Amino acid sequence: MSTLAPTIAAAAPAAPAQTSTLRRFYWSVRRELWEYQAIYVAPVAVAALVLLGFLISMVHLPADLRAAALDPARQNDLLQRPYRYAAALIMLSTFIVGIFYCVEALYAERRDRSTLFWKSLPVSDVTAVIAKASIPLLILPLVTFAVTVATQLIILLLGTAVLSVSGVNAATLWAHVPLLQMSWLLLYHLATVHALWWAPFFGWLLLVSAWARRAPFLWATLPLVAISIVEKIAFDTTRFATMLQTRYNASREAVIAPGTLPIDPMTHLTPRVFLSSASLWLGLAVAAALLAAAVRLRRARGPI
Amino acid sequence: MACIEARDLRKTFGGTVALDGISLRVTEGHILGLVGPNGAGKTTALNAMLGLTPYQGELRVLGHDPWTERDLLMRDVCFIADVAVLPRWIRVSHLLDYVAGVHPRFDRAKAEGFLTNTTIRLTTKVGELSKGVVTQLHLALVMAIDAKLLVLDEPTLGLDILYRKQFYDSLLSDYCDGSRTIVVATHQVEEIEHVITDVVFIDRGRIVFDSSMDGLESRYVEVLVHPARIDAARALRPMHERQGIGRRALLFDGVDRQRLAELGELRTPGLADLFVAVVGDHAGQAQEAHR
Numbered sequence: 228m229s230t231l232a233p234t235i236a237a238a239a240p241a242a243p244a245q246t247s248t249l250r251r252f253y254w255s256v257r258r259e260l261w262e263y264q265a266i267y268v269a270p271v272a273v274a275a276l277v278l279l280g281f282l283i284s285m286v287h288l289p290a291d292l293r294a295a296a297l298d299p300a301r302q303n304d305l306l307q308r309p310y311r312y313a314a315a316l317i318m319l320s321t322f323i324v325g326i327f328y329c330v331e332a333l334y335a336e337r338r339d340r341s342t343l344f345w346k347s348l349p350v351s352d353v354t355a356v357i358a359k360a361s362i363p364l365l366i367l368p369l370v371t372f373a374v375t376v377a378t379q380l381i382i383l384l385l386g387t388a389v390l391s392v393s394g395v396n397a398a399t400l401w402a403h404v405p406l407l408q409m410s411w412l413l414l415y416h417l418a419t420v421h422a423l424w425w426a427p428f429f430g431w432l433l434l435v436s437a438w439a440r441r442a443p444f445l446w447a448t449l450p451l452v453a454i455s456i457v458e459k460i461a462f463d464t465t466r467f468a469t470m471l472q473t474r475y476n477a478s479r480e481a482v483i484a485p486g487t488l489p490i491d492p493m494t495h496l497t498p499r500v501f502l503s504s505a506s507l508w509l510g511l512a513v514a515a516a517l518l519a520a521a522v523r524l525r526r527a528r529g530p531i
Numbered sequence: 532m533a534c535i536e537a538r539d540l541r542k543t544f545g546g547t548v549a550l551d552g553i554s555l556r557v558t559e560g561h562i563l564g565l566v567g568p569n570g571a572g573k574t575t576a577l578n579a580m581l582g583l584t585p586y587q588g589e590l591r592v593l594g595h596d597p598w599t600e601r602d603l604l605m606r607d608v609c610f611i612a613d614v615a616v617l618p619r620w621i622r623v624s625h626l627l628d629y630v631a632g633v634h635p636r637f638d639r640a641k642a643e644g645f646l647t648n649t650t651i652r653l654t655t656k657v658g659e660l661s662k663g664v665v666t667q668l669h670l671a672l673v674m675a676i677d678a679k680l681l682v683l684d685e686p687t688l689g690l691d692i693l694y695r696k697q698f699y700d701s702l703l704s705d706y707c708d709g710s711r712t713i714v715v716a717t718h719q720v721e722e723i724e725h726v727i728t729d730v731v732f733i734d735r736g737r738i739v740f741d742s743s744m745d746g747l748e749s750r751y752v753e754v755l756v757h758p759a760r761i762d763a764a765r766a767l768r769p770m771h772e773r774q775g776i777g778r779r780a781l782l783f784d785g786v787d788r789q790r791l792a793e794l795g796e797l798r799t800p801g802l803a804d805l806f807v808a809v810v811g812d813h814a815g816q817a818q819e820a821h822r
Contacts, residue, residue, distance in 0.1 A: 246633060246634070246635045250632060250633070251632070251633045253632070254628075254629055254632030254633050255633070257628075257629070257632070258625075258629055261620075261621060261622070261625050262618070262620055262621070339618060339619060340613065341616055341617065341618035341619075343583075343610075343613060344616045344618065344669075346582075346583060346601065346605075347605060347609060347610045347611075347612070348605055348630065348633050348634055349602050349603070349605040349606045349633060349634060349635070350602060350605075350633050351601070351602035352601075352602075526601070527584075529583060529584070
């Protein structure tokens with residue numbers, strides 16, 4: 228041993244190699260994207276479908292526009308519809324991906340025992356869980372935004388080309404489609420509703436994913452149903468179910484003046500009202516608590 | 532300097548006692564074999580040392596508390612817990628990217644060097660590889676990390692004999708440099724016998740035997756006793772007796788070699804024989820003796 232000791236002593240200070248927390252976070256997120264390719268494949272696939280539908284609609288769009296020449300509202304609807312579809316469907320796809328991702332994220336690594344490999348690397352449970360939470364809270368909204376804007380741009384360019392060829396003035400199209408404003412609204416909606424307002428939902432799913440020994444999807448949903456049923460029978464009230472529903476629906480009201488659609492003039496945005504609402508901060512606190520519990524569970528739980 | 536220092540480590544799962552007061556000290560540069568039957572508590576002990584499970588008692592690994600500082604600890608510790616824990620969906624190149632991204636002591640070129648000696652290609656997915664090859668890959672990753680402590684938990688379980696032999700061969704030739712500490716848990720005694728410098732037998736959550744391999748050779752001796760002298764041999768109180776071919780083999784602990792030589796042919800007992808003698812037949816007694 229005495230002959231070995233100096234070697235070790237000499238080696239230790241010579242290797243102050245470090246990786247920053249940010250770097251470990253970055254690679255942990257990359258890792259998630261390698262494993263769950265649906266994060267970008269699903270929205271791109273939906274975008275492709277929307278484009279296909281749009282292309283088919285181009286066959287009769289010039290005729291429809293001519294027929295609606297005297298009805299500006301109808302024209303407006305015809306021209307804007309594909310952009311709305313694109314945004315709505317791509318958002319829906321990433322929302323669904325987000326739900327399935329969260330249910331799997333901390334469950335699959337225990338089921339396939341790979342958690343033992345991930346834990347053999349110098350990445351803390353906090354970093355790992357935050358990287359996973361960043362998928363629904365940061366990455367999916369960004370992917371949604373990028374894919375939607377790209378799709379809408381393609382729709383605009385294709386529409387311009389087709390309308391020009393068929394003799395309709397393409398300027399009508401550009402006048403009716405405020406792409407920049409739509410993009411800004413989309414980004415605002417994604418940041419406020421998808422990331423901030425729905426954060427407790429995703430936190431809950433990640434917690435169940437870290438906890439469940441089997442059937443995480445059932446564990447994520449059935450207890451909520453059970454609580455609602457027990458509450459209804461015991462007190463004849465529906466507070467819990469209403470609370471969940473409000474959280475899911477009312478986000479829109481917290482963001483934009485009531486009774487308006489997501490794609491609306493920017494004057495309806497109420498970021499101050501939104502950011503100062505107690506519900507938002509309460510929701511974020513709940514999300515943080517759920518994620519903290521998920522971190523503790525990830526540390527304690529081994530492979531299933 | 533102690534690499535692992537455990538004092539009175541305890542752990543229960545429900546009503547089952549997995550670790551019943553384990554005290555252990557592993558010095559840097561040593562290769563410790565942790566040998567025990569299935570369910571003896573080997574994995575639980577290793578998991579405690581790796582920060583994978585909470586425990587009662589005192590435990591420091593490289594100066595860290597494993598349970599609260601796993602991420603810090605893993606800069607200097609590598610482990611292969613069980614075969615085939617590498618995620619099946621990952622591409623080999625991505626695996627290297629990831630480890631290089633998060634591990635400050637990982638030498639990617641070295642890992643790729645190890646892989647050139649195998650059939651593994653960077654574009655392959657782990658799921659396409661056989662169990663033995665996945666273990667090769669994992670070992671290549673681990674050997675490219677400049678760690679102070681390597682922990683292996685049944686690393687060759689379920690592999691065929693070629694891969695098993697190859698595993699320990701490459702570990703010895705490409706990794707062990709005398710300064711690295713290795714702890715390997717297994718119940719396949721034969722394959723680590725010539726690798727380890729120290730051995731610990733663990734049974735029912737307790738350490739029932741603890742010796743250096745050198746100490747073992749000088750202390751224990753097996754005598755192939757001539758049938759005529761069997762009673763004289765038994766009078767010397769062997770710790771274990773088994774039937775050999777034509778003769779009985781008696782295992783003695785610390786008995787004078789000259790006296791034993793008169794009884795029959797002497798030889799160094801294999802770790803397996805010693806294991807059976809200590810754990811198999813006299814587990815209870817050995818536990819008492821250890822106290």
